[in-house]
Amino acid sequence: MSRNRVIPGFGLSLGYATLYTSLIVFIPLAALAASGISLGAETFWAVVSHPQAVASYKLSFGASLVAALINLVFGLLVAWVLVRYTFPGKRIADALVDLPFALPTAVAGIALTALYGRNGWFGQYLEGWWGFKVAYAPAGIVVALTFIGLPFVVRTVQPVLEGLERELEEAAASLGANRWRTFRRVLLPALVPALLTGFALSFARAVGEYGSVVFISGNMPYRTEITPLLIYSKLEQYDYAGASALGVTMLVFSFILLLAINALQYWNLRRQGGG
């Protein structure tokens, strides 16, 4: 396998990659797993299947999925506008997209809470007029997770969209396709791999998010308590093994979901003849 390659060094680079991922990813995770397992099977199960924990999984993964889906749609829209149109302030808008990356998430959480709280700019109308509670409710968690996940979809879709030739759309139009069909049958299939990647990244980021959510969610057990917060409160009570057990559970769920997204990606590429 290493022979007859244009770029040599397969052995060295594979060794390096293995060592690196081991040090950075695998060993810490293994330590986490070991610490969780130290509880023993029965206690482990009791911790991870506690109703409060189960409620937090549902909230964490549910809100993350919803946020990632919102980002999928609106991230595509933002990328589209940034690539296809020129307007004053475009560069500034482009730079703004990255802001959720740079901002400490706690700051984002405080800002969002201020906006959506009962007396905030948005919150007073949403809650006062329609009775729709955002801050200190699951909706607030979705808002925070959407905020921090937006750049992923935009930044993965943008370059692909830029690379799509105008001629493809012109060809489709000359063959009689209307705008919707051109988008649906010509553009979207080309964007699906990037959209899936952006979705996966946005989702993964949301699952692990802690800083912004704690401010806006209100952290009410069974109602607005996400798993990372539950883990944190266990740590505060010096229940390291319990925290690890919850961490391992989250890890397994996340891994399964990301694996599923990758499988979808692979299947899609195969279907399109790229595999």
Add this chain to the structure above:
Amino acid sequence: MSIQVRDLRKTFGHFKALDDVSLTFNSGELVALLGPSGCGKTTLLRIIAGLEYPDSGAVLFSGADATFTHVRERGVGFVFQHYALFRHMTVFDNVAFGLTVRPRRQRPSRGEIAERVHRLLELVQLDWLADRYPDQLSGGQRQRIALARALAVEPRVLLLDEPFGALDARVRKDLRGWLRRLHDELHVTSIFVTHDQEEAMEVADRIVVINQGRVEQVGTPQEIYNAPASPFVYGFIGDANRLCGHAADGWAELAGLRVPAPEFGQSEPRQVTGYIRPHDIQLQAGDQGEGVAVRVESVSQVGAALRVSVRIPDGDTSLQVELPHSGGRWPFQVGEPVKALPRAARVFAG
């Protein structure tokens, strides 16, 4: 279907892409738009297709105004230089695209679509590639698929933008002949853009020579080659010796060569530029006989022709001469004095 364009103008910023262009394309004709890059030929094609709209002027399809008809409704087949195939679709799905995107009521049945696609793929001789993806094909194959895709919607007119521009010389040559045969079979009005004069000469029924947004000449390949209407066409189509000189009393004096110039009957000498094709010059060994005395500068053989470069002694002017040569010894040697006699020339004022 016949196409007419009238007084088309189009500018991009300060750049005049088309400047008052009027043309008629007859039904069933294969016409080449020929010109150097940036001359406006692609803009003209895109306006006919409806991918671009003119600043002023009109496009008529069979006499009916179609200037601002959307490309979707025009019924044109467009072939792009870089194929523009849909990469995520198989060859079959690419060709079927124009049929499958029709509204449900006008859409042929699955069986009909399959039959039509296979007929088209047979027409372009690539039926065996139906299940492949564009990335797995060669450039020539891709362009043939792009053509089949454009033909699937039974266009009233076929427009090709530098269809062979991205292909290597060998494939280009094959595809040229193939396009001509295909057109003879289908007889759909076709217009193709090219900057390659040889391509236009070989394939087209008629050629439109365009330069700087204006039509220089329209005619059959023979007319264009034998009777170029302007200095630009003379220089652009085929090789020509360009000589400066004066003309009066029906004769022109071009660097010592005397050629008839019936357009210049006046007695006052006027400044002119003459064009002589390399194969329109006769060479005779020795310093006897008619013509101007020149000296052989270089000789080389290209295929069945001998290319001789001769120098006119009075200045630094060199003449390129092409003679038929069927092998054996070269009749002229470098340094030898010979007589050069132009058999035909074209003289323009200026």
